[in-house]
Amino acid sequence: MSTPFNKLRAAVLRFSNIFRKRKLDRELSDELESHLQLHIEDNLRAGMSLSAARRNAVLKLGGVQRTTEAVRDSHSVAWLESFLRDLRFGIRQLRKRPAFVLAAILSFALGIGANATIFSIVSSFVLRPAPVGNPNSLLSLHISEGPTCCNHFSGPLFEDVRDTVQSFSGVAGYYELVPASIGGQGEPERVWGQLTSTNYFDVAQLGMTLGRGFTRDEDHRPVIVIGNRIWRRRFNSAPNVIGKTLLLSGRPYTIVGVTPPAFHGLDLILDTQFWVPLGNIDQLADQIAPKPSDRAAREYHWLAAIARLKPGFTREQAAAELNILAANSAAAHPQFEKNLGFKIYSANSLPPRDRAAIVLFLTALSVVALLVLCIACANVTNLFLSHAAARQAEMGVRISLGASKFRLLRQILTESMILSLSGGVLAVLLSFWATKGLSSFRPPVPVPLDLTVSLDWRVLVYAFTLSIFAGLLFGFAPAWTASHANMSTALKGEELLARAGRFFTLRNTLVVAQVAMSVILLCATGLFLRSLKNASTTDIGFRTTGTLTMSVDPRVHGYTPERIVQFLDQLRERTAALPGSTGTAYTDIAPLSMGGRSDGFSRVGRPASGSVPIVDLYMVSPGYFDLLGIPRVSGRDFSNETPASPRVAIVNERFVETLFGKDNPIGQQVNGAGVIYEIIGVVKNTKSRTVGEETRPVLFRALSQTITSDPSGMGYSILVGYAGDPSALSLLVRDQIHSLDPSLAIYNAQTMSDHLREALFLPRLAGILFGMFGFLGLLLAAIGLYGVLSYSVSRRTREIGIHLALGAPADRVRRLVVRQGMTLVAIAMFIGVPAALAATKISTSFLYGVQPHDLPTFIAVPLFLMAVALIACYLPARRASKVDPMVALRYE
């Protein structure tokens, strides 16, 4: 037998022979011709007549054609060649029906595109590993106290873990988020970064674009690693940036490294762009980070931690070691670490606190997207069935010529694959565009988030797999029926699928399934659209028009609280004089920013019974309520409070209800985290964090009074009322800020209405996604319904003709056709509506002010679909009833 090498050589030759088929064929026929001539000559010499000599030669060869076929089979790879033949034939077949092809490819593109887009979200946030070396062995550590998970480490506890756990080759700590401003050349810019232990980049095993991480002795040195974006934007990607100085919040730092583009810290969505050794914390995070004494205390949790598993060690080993450590700590420090536990996650994974919600949301979206694909598949199957049925005659001819069933099956599957893969390619293009749109959404939070969604190889593989599956799924049924065509009926052109007297045909079942799925999809869509409408018409309690906001954070520029107050006062005087300005106020964080400060509050002299209500805290300046149009119910506004005067506060009605019931709160005192406030005013309720929230109790503090003891880490928002063009005024305000201090970075500049639009981020995102899917589903279902019904009517033209010829009135024929179509739709409704009720239950948590059993939605959607179905049935019915009986009888 031949060696593997020879086999390989033969295989390679065969593959390459596909491309020189003609030449090989010619050579073979020459060879056989010469063979016959030689044989004939021999025969003649043996005394045969010419005709006998020729016959004998051909006979002995076993037929020229058969020999040619036999040799050809081993010329090249037979299956590949016949596949190419199928492909060519399939394309030729499909080119005859451009409308069908277009509809099928579009259906697939939309269905697969929807899935690829959702999957790209999953891929970007769940599947993509951290852009570090060996992402599998890099862990993020959290502590839990009792059942509540996920707090940071205290300084001493971090040291315990770092020094005692043997399963880790390294443990690094970092202070998660520090705002700063980059000065120097160009417009000052606000950036966010992290303060890290010097081994941070070694533990992360990050491959730097330029330079290095920190060395052990650099903890207190002014060195910095900058993100790739800063490097590109501020240094024009200069290769000689290492060793240069960057002015960060007014202090010079020496650049020692540049991170790769994909790296933005080890949090999944937090977008940090610089890293400085932790020893610089008192300079960079002055006033916001805990004081040195607190950093060494066990009750202050401020340090995030990552750890690298030693090679050969498992997570379970690390967890076991940490459990022992937790038990020891609980025994040694019962006052702080009594219920201590540790949690281990992969670095860069979903934030543990929100994991469940995110997973649920993505699952819901995936299910909906798959539903869209199923509808698309059902749709194309129907179209394809019609297409295949019309080719029964062709199939009959091929069967009678000896084609095997498998051969026909393969031919049709090849065609369905051509369609589904073309759809897949288009789908990738569509989702490329869709992910770009998704990435442009920005939630209204004051911290930087990287929510970029992009297509990666996982998405491409997913889309490809889906295309193959879709192609097989929708191709198989038509292929099966077509390849099992009964030869005699097929040759006569009768259709197997439209056999009279059968109601539960494949096609009818598909219509029912398709309509039922559309009901589910559209009900979900209806709910989300109503939720979006509710969210955008919710009374948020303040005026969003006529106000623009921008933020500054003078603290990172080295301002003391007193100087900040002074700065804000000066700015207020200057902006008041600007043309178009109607007033200026300040707050620490604009409302609807998805988060903020909060504390438990209780009445002084009346200790809370049970749990202490959590109250949102804002710092505002005088004029804030007037500017935003928040009505005052009683009491007065802030005026000229100072840190030295007694603490005063204004609360909302919800706060009053919660703590005072029906008592008059004015002049009463409340206690929040040990600070006593006297209530001087009550205002109407406003939405505090998100549009969709239940109204929360809020306490407003005087900015000038609180700024010293409790400064904002997020900077301060300047609110300027305007009449006229906000963009012109915005520029003027900027000029005023920079004339006071040219080094101040200005950020989050926008109008309040823009801010509100961002605040509607989640309902809008869900609304748009579901809206798009719902629209797709409706479109596909309508096309499918129409296509199927009109096709089945056209197949029955002859029968209808007989009805008419026998004297049946046209409207009775119409009713017959419509009734049959609507029966299918009614069955589908019967299945679809209860299924939709069940399905939408899981989506409750994303809905604003809409019950999952929202009556209008569940009435409107079925009615709407019925209407579409009625039109889809009526039009072909009308056409059928107008058929001339003579034409109909001669049909086919």
Next chain:
Amino acid sequence: MGEKKDVLQGTLALMILKTLEALGPLHGYGIARRIEQTSGDLLSLNYGTLYPALLKLEQEGFIASEWGVSDNNRKAKFYKLTRAGHRQLEKETRDWHETTAILARFLKTEERS
């Protein structure tokens, strides 16, 4: 393709190789005639089956082909053994002898029992 055909093709391939070793470069028709004659007309050879076998041997690199002119001035494709072909012939001859020997012994014992 089934097992049976492979075996048949295997013996045919051996015959082709042996013929080419004995007679030197030869065209397809010549090989067919020679095999038929050598077998003493015991083997009824369908000449057509020769060509797929020749193609396979050529693809595996055991024989090479070239267009030439026959004794009576006909254009024909001539096949000849390559060096790999010589080695393959030796190996297959050896294998064949072993196989037949085993089979012979096997059949003998079968008869006895």
